[in-house]
Amino acid sequence: MNTFGHRFRFTTFGESHGKALGCIVDGVPAGLKIDEEFIQSEMDRRKPGSNEFATARKEGDKVEILSGVFEGLSTGTPISMIIFNENQKSSDYSNIKDIFRPGHADFTYFHKYGLRDYRGGGRSSARETAARVAAGAVAKLLLKELNIKVQSGICEINGIEANSFDFENALNSPIFALDKSVEEKQKSAILEAKNSHNSVGGVALINVKNAPIGLGEPLYFKLDSQIANAMMSINAVKAAVKAVEIGDGILASKVLGYDNNDQIRKAGFKTNHSGGILGGISNGDDINVKVYFKATPSIFIEQDSIDIYGNEVTAKLKGRHDPCVAVRGSVVCESMMALVLADMVLLNMSSKMQNLKKVYAK
Numbered sequence: 001m002n003t004f005g006h007r008f009r010f011t012t013f014g015e016s017h018g019k020a021l022g023c024i025v026d027g028v029p030a031g032l033k034i035d036e037e038f039i040q041s042e043m044d045r046r047k048p049g050s051n052e053f054a055t056a057r058k059e060g061d062k063v064e065i066l067s068g069v070f071e072g073l074s075t076g077t078p079i080s081m082i083i084f085n086e087n088q089k090s091s092d093y094s095n096i097k098d099i100f101r102p103g104h105a106d107f108t109y110f111h112k113y114g115l116r117d118y119r120g121g122g123r124s125s126a127r128e129t130a131a132r133v134a135a136g137a138v139a140k141l142l143l144k145e146l147n148i149k150v151q152s153g154i155c156e157i158n159g160i161e162a163n164s165f166d167f168e169n170a171l172n173s174p175i176f177a178l179d180k181s182v183e184e185k186q187k188s189a190i191l192e193a194k195n196s197h198n199s200v201g202g203v204a205l206i207n208v209k210n211a212p213i214g215l216g217e218p219l220y221f222k223l224d225s226q227i228a229n230a231m232m233s234i235n236a237v238k239a240a241v242k243a244v245e246i247g248d249g250i251l252a253s254k255v256l257g258y259d260n261n262d263q264i265r266k267a268g269f270k271t272n273h274s275g276g277i278l279g280g281i282s283n284g285d286d287i288n289v290k291v292y293f294k295a296t297p298s299i300f301i302e303q304d305s306i307d308i309y310g311n312e313v314t315a316k317l318k319g320r321h322d323p324c325v326a327v328r329g330s331v332v333c334e335s336m337m338a339l340v341l342a343d344m345v346l347l348n349m350s351s352k353m354q355n356l357k358k359v360y361a362k
């Protein structure tokens with residue numbers, strides 16, 4: 001199942017060491033200005049190999065638009081985009097050809113499909129998320145026209161928490177840190193793990209400004225359930241406690257009703273414990289979502305595993321890996337949020353007769 005969304009939907013294809021990755025974005029209204037430089041700038045934020053906090057795999061991640069755009073505008077037909085892989089080193093994986101990497105998807109993919117693309121994990125690799133970012137950039141262009149802003153940053157690395165959330169700082173930080181005062185500590189935690197051949201987890205915060213009231217399609221396509229679905233579909237987002245927290249998240253189950261409710265005044269809600277969503281529908285307040293990433297599974301410490309024949313072996317990994325996937329993962333979360341909202345914005349247009357009359361009534 002490689003398609004996401006209803007009205008604004010996208011499908012991705014490709015794997016880590018294949019020739020290319022890409023996506024087809026369907027349902028984009030005709031006449032949207034497709035700013036290719038913006039799409040590329042989004043790709044550049046996620047691309048690997050740009051600093052010591054990311055994997056050393058160097059990819060240009062240049063996006064080529066194959067269809068659906070004419071003279072800079074969307075035509076209303078599927079927009080397809082391709083990203084060629086340039087820096088695969090499949091030999092890095094030859095010594096673990098038959099061995100399952102603990103924590104990775106090797107074991108489950110092998111048992112489900114009965115064969116193994118050992119080259120970087122194949123389709124289970126987060127290399128696929130490059131295509132999501134390309135699709136997400138188109139969603140962001142649509143949302144921009146409606147003045148809806150999606151932004152993200154890192155709020156926690158290895159338990160070191162941000163005390164303030166500055167999205168401008170995140171844009172200029174090599175680890176997308178939201179709080180400058182803890183950024184150096186967070187960077188050191190990543191480098192310490194990397195230097196000891198290990199990895200660390202982290203948490204991304206995604207914030208949406210100016211979401212209109214009414215986004216979300218109860219009951220089975222609620223805004224919060226789709227955000228959770230979108231975020232949980234990203235590699236390494238874990239359900240150990242609750243991987244995706246909307247608003248106060250798990251804290252909501254620990255406090256009393258009076259402390260959890262967002263009281264209402266004419267000017268708006270007095271607080272935002274709900275994270276901008278009530279009954280599965282956006283309430284007009286900021287949408288705030290925290291996404292929890294586990295530590296990168298591929299580490300360079302010897303670990304116990306088994307091979308595809310069931311023999312007990314020692315897994316010794318080589319190759320290039322992110323020491324903390326939350327960093328680049330935060331950009332993927334932002335893209336998935338934009339994709340969910342673009343879908344919801346289009347779906348919501350048919351929620352009332354008065355909307356239909358605006359378009360069709362003579």
Ligand SMILES: Cc1cc2nc3c(=O)[nH]c(=O)nc-3n(C[C@H](O)[C@H](O)[C@H](O)COP(=O)(O)O)c2cc1C
Nearest residue numbers: 104105124125126235236297298321322325328329
């Ligand atoms: C942006 C991003 C980069 C990632 N890079 C790596 C990596 O370099 N090495 C690795 O083992 N896992 C990496 N992962 C995580 C794995 O893809 C993921 O843990 C694996 O597919 C198993 O799936 P699960 O953790 O969701 O169960 C990355 C994840 C993301 C979101």
